[in-house]
Amino acid sequence: MKKIFTSVLLFNILWALPPATFSQDILSGGKVTGNVHVDAQVYSADSILGISDSSLNFKKFGMNGFANVLYSNGDFNAGLRFEGYLNPMVGFDPRYEDVGIPYWFVNYKLGKLEMTAGHFYDQFGSGLVLRSWEEWTLGYDNNIYGFNAKFSPVKGIMIKGLAGVQRYFWEPYQTNNRGIVKGFDGDFFINDIFKGLSEAKTKIILGGSFVSRYEQPSVKIFTRDSAYITVDHGDTINWIKKTTYQYDLPYNVGCWAARMNLASGGFNFYAEYAEKGNDPNATNNWIYKNGQALYSTLSYSAKGLGVFLSTKWIDNMSFKSKMNESGNPAMLDINYLPAISKEHGYSLATMYPYGTKPNGEAGFKGEVVYTIPKKTKIGGEYGTTLSLNYSFANSIKKEQTLPGIPIDSTGTNGYRSNFLSIGDLPYYRDLNFLIERKFSSKVKTKLAYFNQTYNLHVIEENIFNDAVIVYTHIAVLDLTYKFTAKHSLKLEAQGLWTKEDDGDWTAVSLEYNVSPAWYLSFMDEWNYGNPDNDKQIHYYNISFGYTQKSNRIALRYGRQREGLLCVGGVCRYVPASTGLTITLTSTF
């Protein structure tokens, strides 16, 4: 309690100082800026959703908040983030319950060298071997606590080196409670390095990285049963032989990656290939197989047309700071394996979202965006934009290493796979089409259709030996009507139709905007098609928000389905709850 009180006091001192202080120079030339964000919820019991005081563990009030303070003075920067989860809101891991400073840093630039000490975020290439990042709305933070150096010896070359330990909730690092991460990365912009190529039409960027994790393994054993039969005086005896093995676990696990980017005219080609050494861990069932990944994209752009193709192939690429770590929420990931599917903005289209399967997946995504020019017969007065997107993810082909050893057997090499093979089990498919058209200065519409295939067993339960698939059709109408330059009304009507899982849904939202100050909205999502009559629930809510420059307060009351929420100018991921939600955000 005392700890909380002193933290709040400190916090308020930082906050309640007259704003003039923050806009004045401090320590000759320095500047202080920052932000504060608080999400708070007051939960109500809701018998329809099965929420009661005891199911909430009597935690009727949840609050997640943070404040960043940044000090900059020329080449010197320092900052910290104060966070408090009192109690963590529903949907956030209870291990976050605490208050304190989980992130601080000092950073200095000295000519071509930049050094950071403390907590930092960084990414090598597209993140296949290293990415430390944070996303507040997801409760994700794998920042690295240690040292980071960036050096640019000549124009066009950037070398990075880092070493540290990753964040695990509020747990300070102690020897062997997690691994130590080290890495270095080189990025080479060829056209700047070789002066003769600086005016060339084709731009080439090459890069490479190496990352290593050191962790002292604990003693880990497993037993394997084998059955055999003996015959004794005509009697058949069934025996089971139990053999105990100890895993020979590596102290050091390394990953390397190489990448290239070619840009020429309207074309852009990117490819990154990564490999991981022996890394038996809790995610891959402790097998010794190497990991491999390829991420590649090709795009073509011209004014009014964009074409995009990408492919992602992953085999055993879960790479964490701790061998034993697994489950939800994902913690201590050293690398980042993004989902191949497109992130949608409409709530029903995000009902069945896809997340990468790090043990193996083959995916593809294609997208075309075309704008029919304005002032043409088909395009209309303002032009019409058409977008088409298709993505899929499948398993990869896995074969037994030796006859008699099943695929993924613990303590073995696991399986054999061919690079870029596509397996037979579908994980996810998503086809969507969007038309956007402005009809007049008052009316704008968007019409969208989605066709999704979602392998529920694989995605939600990690069951890979059969397919329980949900097929959905989704349609959205998004209409904005402007009464005046500052007053507008937005209507969104959505429908989701499926014969599986929870059945059909419909969603309607109405939002009234008064630019730039406030909005009022009403929304309802209704699971009218649920096969269980008692579960045909209305997820209704009403929201109000007031914005003044970079400060905003928003209130929402009602029932919130878990998913993505976009209202009154801001989009966030939100967990399920019933009650009042208050959001305060301010940047100073």
Next chain:
Amino acid sequence: MKYLIFSLLSLCILIQIHAQEGNKNYGKIPAVDIRTMDGKTFNTADISNEGKPVIITFWATWCKPCLKEHEAINEVYEEWVDETGLKLYAVSIDNARSSKSVMPLVNGKGWTFDVLLDENGDLKRALNVNIPPHTFIADGKGNILWQHVGYLEGDEHEYVEIVKKIIKGEKID
């Protein structure tokens, strides 16, 4: 106790909202390495517009209000440039999942302003951005004089008014 902490925090934020002064200087645009759409490193210290104001917006391909904001800005951008000479940098915070599809989307929609990629959120953190949309307006010397969170239909009209006030040397609201 928790209610007390929460009320104290809200009180502080409300004080902050009501104590805003005009022509507050939020500091210079920080020097952070991000990338252009073709993958080349771009340091934000190189953002300049020959002494004329600059607008910096944060957006993402998955952020619906951000897309609406930029579609609305695109309709009037040429007019804005003619009237004031301003320059817009739209910084996408799409991470590796969608960053490579930013260029075809921007070109497919026919957006005519500069787009930069802040894949790992480095500029977002340096400017204390919480959630997109978030828009900053800086004067010709790189000093950020105004910022705004969220997007409601019609907000873009305010941006050009602020730019005009900066050019005339007037006090902003």
